[in-house]
Amino acid sequence: MKNFLDVANSWPMWLSVVPVVVAVLSEAFIFTKKAKEAGSLVGLDEKEANRAFKVGATAAIGPSLGVFIVMLGLMAAIGAPLSWQRLSIIGAAPTELAAANMAAKAQDVTLGADNYTLINYANATWVMALNGGAWLFTSGLFTDKLDIISHKVTGGDTKKLGILSVTAMCGAFGYFAVNEFIKGLAPDNHANIAAVVASALSMGVLTEIGKKYPKLNEFNLGLAMIIGMIAAIIVK
Template structure:
């Protein structure tokens, strides 16, 4: 079977239907979470305007990461098929991790993604590897996610101010952990991180002006785009 025939199988209507069912579940979950969030906003001290502002901020902030995923779509579609790419990039895991797991799966049966010797066996192995990669995320979330708030509250000792500092520190540490290796790589990687960080700081400072307060909501999205532009230009 030629590579063209293998990809025809990967893009078959049956696979599209299966992927569509999975994506439909995600869409329904998203709508339900949004409805629950707005419904219970006042119960946690948020007004409807605050809830709308938070929703808009999150929506705008997702544009930057979505662009990077969109770029990966082209490569993954050619390697593992459109349905699998569409489904997996709508579910758990990062795009780069998913692509790497597909390569590992194909290599486990002695094949290479996209090569002329790529068979249905290699395709099946790559799909299995992609699925196995996502299972780890789901298992950890299922057993530990509901316990994390109790852990956070216990560590914070019930002091809301300390909890805010703790949450902010953990967030900074997490982003720092992921950013540090990229900075050390130099070139486009470091320039992307630095440009994004500096632009974020500048926009937050400028947003202190009452007339430019709206910029605070868009700062993260703009910073991500600026970082990617600098990375591509200087890489």
């Protein structure tokens, strides 16, 4: 079968994602306009509002670069057009990559492997779309009820809620990391182990550095991924 990346990076795919990206840009323009109009309600004149937007835009560069770095890995896995579309509406490359990995694992294949076909890729697009759709569905219908659920689960303790959220994420991504580590135990495949260990250690170091330089935290994930890739290349 034709390499799925030939289809994933084809011009019809680029055209298919443009409407979604245009819709997001339109929403951003509308929100910006409405926010400026509402500035007077909180005592901001036009000059102060423009300065506030400039500060916000500058502050967004760091997080955006972090997402961009992670997106490079996502592009290699699912192609550039879909990566552009997914990160335009979700903005969480690790979540999208996890969804693509889950789709591949459910079909008993490895994302991007030689036996990964166009059918596997098509299923991954559905999983990512349904994953994002579930967020929209939940936030649209149950946002007002989530506070009741979280209060019952945590007893109103915000620290418990934070711990629950972090442990859930650690469990999900730790599952993928352990799987890659186990694959690295096979002969001539130790690059997987190098990637997992190097990225984990670098994340620990970067987190400690981030305590002193908080702005660095926005880049931690992307930097850890790059360090893991470099380690894998060296071992390979």
